[in-house]
Amino acid sequence: MTATDPALTGLAQGWCALSLLHGRIETRIGRALESGHGLSVREFSLLDVLSRQHSGPGGHLQMKEVAEAVVLSQSATTRLVTRLEDRGLLRRYLCDTDRRGIYTDVTEAGLALLDEARPTHDAALRTAFEEAAANPVLAPLVRTVQELHAAV
Template sequence: MPAVAELAQGWCALSLLHGRIEAHIERALQDGHGLSVREFSLLDVLSRQHDGPGGHLQMKKVADAVVLSQSATTRLVSRLEDRGLLVRYLCDTDRRGIYTDVTEAGLTLLTAARPTNDRALREALDEAARTPELVPLVRTVEALGRR
């Protein structure tokens, strides 16, 4: 079992890799599409719910999927709804359930932004691979992507 210091060092490396990747993607998405990483992630998660008409997610599941608190998710959804990229509506069978869905404009923006996101991710991983302590993590991310 690794010592606490080794675990802390591993966590620091993982946090560093995450921060570098997120910052690089954030700049690319903001510059190219006026989207934050969180906004892109939310549109992406919701767009993948569409196996046909009526694909949607309940707000609690949206918060879990984008790893935000419910209040932060509500603010994020509101911003995207104000931009016409998302809609919220009440569930037909459970009036307490609020669902979120991507609009056509949201899907169009997501389609345009996806190559930017993918290119920025690749660039960030390539840059991180130049830092010796991040190489094993970069390899792990790449291996996960091949699954």
């Protein structure tokens, strides 16, 4: 396969379109969250992931799982957790059954901010998808995402 191979070129164009769609969505959501709630997209995502934990078996995520869920390295996730903990939005504690394990929960203040920010996030996401749907390059990706959502 060469760099001018039509299959590779098509794959590369698809990847560029996907990257463009992601970037536009993240930028739209980031601006809305930052201006309305003082949150970055990553901070919102972290609060959202951690708010879905539960007390049942396997309900609390290890830092590695949290990092995978928010698509960050473990060290970047730890720094993000520290920033949100310093703001009083998260708290860390030792696992009862394994003293090496450290878990993180969203505080009441974090849950309140997440609840306040969620409509802003959702509205920005809808707007970003509506704008992308008007772009002929991005419209097929938007349809695919909508089909995936409908199937779930």
